Amino acid sequence: MVTIYFTFEPREDLKQPLLAEFPQADFLFDKKLDVEKLAQSEILVTYGEDLKEEHLQHADKLQWIFVASAGIEKMPAEAIAKRNILVSNVRGIHKKPMTESILAHILSLKRVLPFIYEQQQKKEWNKKARPTELNGSTALIIGPGAIGGEVGRILQAFDVHTIGCNRSGKEAPYMNETYKLDDLKEQLPKADIILSMLPSTKETKHMLTREHFELMKSSAIFMNFGRGDLVETDTLVGVLRDKLIEHAVLDVYEIEPLPADSPLWDLNNVTLSPHFSSHSSRYLERSLDIFKPSLKKWLNGERDLENKMNILRGY
Amino acid sequence: MVTIYFTFEPREDLKQPLLAEFPQADFLFDKKLDVEKLAQSEILVTYGEDLKEEHLQHADKLQWIFVASAGIEKMPAEAIAKRNILVSNVRGIHKKPMTESILAHILSLKRVLPFIYEQQQKKEWNKKARPTELNGSTALIIGPGAIGGEVGRILQAFDVHTIGCNRSGKEAPYMNETYKLDDLKEQLPKADIILSMLPSTKETKHMLTREHFELMKSSAIFMNFGRGDLVETDTLVGVLRDKLIEHAVLDVYEIEPLPADSPLWDLNNVTLSPHFSSHSSRYLERSLDIFKPSLKKWLNGERDLENKMNILRGY
Incomplete structure (x- = not known):
């Protein structure tokens, strides 16, 4: 039985359907990375900030790391590459929320929203701004x-x-x-x-x-x-x-x-903006929407997973 | 010679090309509506807030009112209709700036820009918001x-x-x-x-x-x-x-x-927002872009002007 180790705890309404969809897999959930659990696992699901090089020494079974984030610069890239561990991430997931944040900022500046908010705080009716x-x-x-x-x-x-x-x-x-x-x-x-x-x-x-x-x-x-x-x-x-x-x-x-x-x-x-332009209340739901088809493939022995990445190249 | 009366003063860089393009017309410019000037004019160009019913008694020659704004509710609709004065406005002009303002507000709320601005004012790095x-x-x-x-x-x-x-x-x-x-x-x-x-x-x-x-x-x-x-x-x-x-x-x-x-x-x-979501530093430039082809038509005797409106119906 394949063991899948999550170093975070999904909400119940997302966790239960996952367990139900993959009864043939053994899921472990944790709030932080535990070396013993890692040692038992073929698959690691992480936000990409907790895995250190020394952990890999114990991760003999580890074959696939699913990073539920886009940035992987905190991961021990060379050690992962040396071990030939497959890495995939949730690249596409940020596309829509991030685009919406970027457009929000552009339009807000063009249409003087900071000015509007400021005048409202002062309780002043003031049109003296020049929207572009x-x-x-x-x-x-x-x-x-x-x-x-x-x-x-x-x-x-x-x-x-x-x-x-x-x-x-x-x-x-x-x-x-x-x-x-x-x-x-x-x-x-x-x-x-x-x-x-x-x-x-x-x-x-x-x-x-x-x-x-x-x-x-x-x-x-x-x-x-x-x-x-x-x-x-x-x-x-x-x-x-x-x-x-x-x-x-x-x-x-x-x-x-x-x-x-x-x-x-x-x-x-x-x-x-405090590095959260890609955040969304729908984030984890979407990560799992990318993870699940990949896991299905993995369990079928396929290895051409979505968003497979070259950890050394960085994307 | 047709007399055109503006109850506002366009910027020089917009006024001069207008005068140059229509040497066959007589332009009057004013900062507020003057009854004597109105009495001489066939065409009135106004933001739509200054014309009162009593002014029309003196406006014997008036045949066309060009309203450089979308709202006409402050205009004496029945008196204008009775006199059969043609009214046209700049309907299309608001389309783009206003759409951009509307999208700015929607995206700003979804992507928590008011929260971001507030935290920045407090000089705090804070991700505790839930962008949708x-x-x-x-x-x-x-x-x-x-x-x-x-x-x-x-x-x-x-x-x-x-x-x-x-x-x-x-x-x-x-x-x-x-x-x-x-x-x-x-x-x-x-x-x-x-x-x-x-x-x-x-x-x-x-x-x-x-x-x-x-x-x-x-x-x-x-x-x-x-x-x-x-x-x-x-x-x-x-x-x-x-x-x-x-x-x-x-x-x-x-x-x-x-x-x-x-x-x-x-x-x-x-x-x-202080009723200025359609404002734009390009507003008057665009109004004149609608006015000029209509004026050309008018001087050629044509009366099917762009954005001709039914003043009684209100649009």
């Missing part, structure tokens, strides 16, 4: 993968021109134009919105420098919904202090949680 | 005209099921289903979002009662972006105090500006 419009603008999406493509699809519905920048420069879905990351600098001056969805890799770490921001329009909105090490925090603070761009919306940071003494807290041309 | 998702929900659009249709188009891009309610029940663009206004009550329990775009007419005044809100889901968001007299303020306050619904977003009110002592200011399950 999203339609007719140009968005540059750096790293247009599954989420970036979905953002592109919605932006196009709003009559926004979309430019993608990816490694290969090959055409990406819902991008009106696509260029190589190497040609990023030439695209920056065209964009009203610059959105990064890049993962954290050797290549992307501190990839954006002050020079990149100098190339952006002074009216541009910069959004980082990929990983926080894309720009050095000091660079970003300098760019915002010097008002090189109009506004930044950040969901990710070099250090998370964002330290209480970070100068970012003191700026008024930045929106600080 | 727009996709998969159902929206009921009461009065799906030009703006409602555009909202429907975008909502459908977000995978929202759209239900329209209009007078005739005839199929409306971007509505998955359409029903008669008479059957509104049967549709209310289905909707996660209820958006009214209705104009102010005899039929729509105080049309929504507490009973209607009792039929809505307790998780529903009610949005009024049509006219404020759709619901009595006291009814609305009662509904929100009793938490019959989750949240209301209002852009219009029975009395505008909303009085400082309105109990609406004290509620925390309502967003109060």
Whole structure:
């Protein structure tokens, strides 16, 4: 009997149907990773933040890790690769909630919602703001993968021109134009919105420098919904202090949680979202919707699971 | 020579091209309505709030009123109809900015932007909110005209099921289903979002009662972006105090500006937008884009102008 070890506890209304659907499997649930339970398990289901290299020494049976999250940078990649353990994640799951968060932030800024909320708090009827419009603008999406493509699809519905920048420069879905990351600098001056969805890799770490921001329009909105090490925090603070761009919306940071003494807290041309733009009250339900068909395949001896990933490459 | 009287002053960069394009017309500009100037004019261009019945006695030459706004309820409708003066407005102009505002408010609530802004003000990293998702929900659009249709188009891009309610029940663009206004009550329990775009007419005044809100889901968001007299303020306050619904977003009110002592200011399950969801820094530019082709037609003797309206019917 296959043993499946969850290092978190799903809600009862999600857990029971899972148990009922797979009576041929043995499920273990825990609130944190227990080495003994791991040692008995072929399959580990984790949010990806608890597994350490030393745990793997005891995980002799482990063959598949299902990561119920997109980020895997806290996982012991090399040790996992060496053991040839299959890793899959819930890549697609973030697509819709995250796209909705990104659009919420863009539209909120364009249609002056922060101003509306502020006036309401003061109980003042005040129209002295200048809402602008999203339609007719140009968005540059750096790293247009599954989420970036979905953002592109919605932006196009709003009559926004979309430019993608990816490694290969090959055409990406819902991008009106696509260029190589190497040609990023030439695209920056065209964009009203610059959105990064890049993962954290050797290549992307501190990839954006002050020079990149100098190339952006002074009216541009910069959004980082990929990983926080894309720009050095000091660079970003300098760019915002010097008002090189109009506004930044950040969901990710070099250090998370964002330290209480970070100068970012003191700026008024930045929106600080606490890395939860992909959160959703429907998150776990959806993770299991991805896990279950994969588990069915696994139990049938198939190994071409959905969202199988290369742990060393990072995606 | 045709005399065109503007009761507002366009910016120079918009005024000069207008004068240059129509050298055969005589333009008068003023910051408020002057009876003598009106008396000389065939065409009046107004935001629709300054013309009174007594002014018409002096406006012997007046044949066309171009209203650079959507609402005409402050205009002396019967006197204008009696004189057979043609009225046209800028109906289409609000479509895009207003749709963007409506989507901004919906997404902001779903993706907890007010919470994010509040935590940022407190300089706190706090994820303790439960963002929900727009996709998969159902929206009921009461009065799906030009703006409602555009909202429907975008909502459908977000995978929202759209239900329209209009007078005739005839199929409306971007509505998955359409029903008669008479059957509104049967549709209310289905909707996660209820958006009214209705104009102010005899039929729509105080049309929504507490009973209607009792039929809505307790998780529903009610949005009024049509006219404020759709619901009595006291009814609305009662509904929100009793938490019959989750949240209301209002852009219009029975009395505008909303009085400082309105109990609406004290509620925390309502967003109060000061009737400017259609505002845009591109507003006047767009009004003139509608006015100019109509003026060209007018000078050619044509009278089938864009957005010609029935002033008695109210739209």
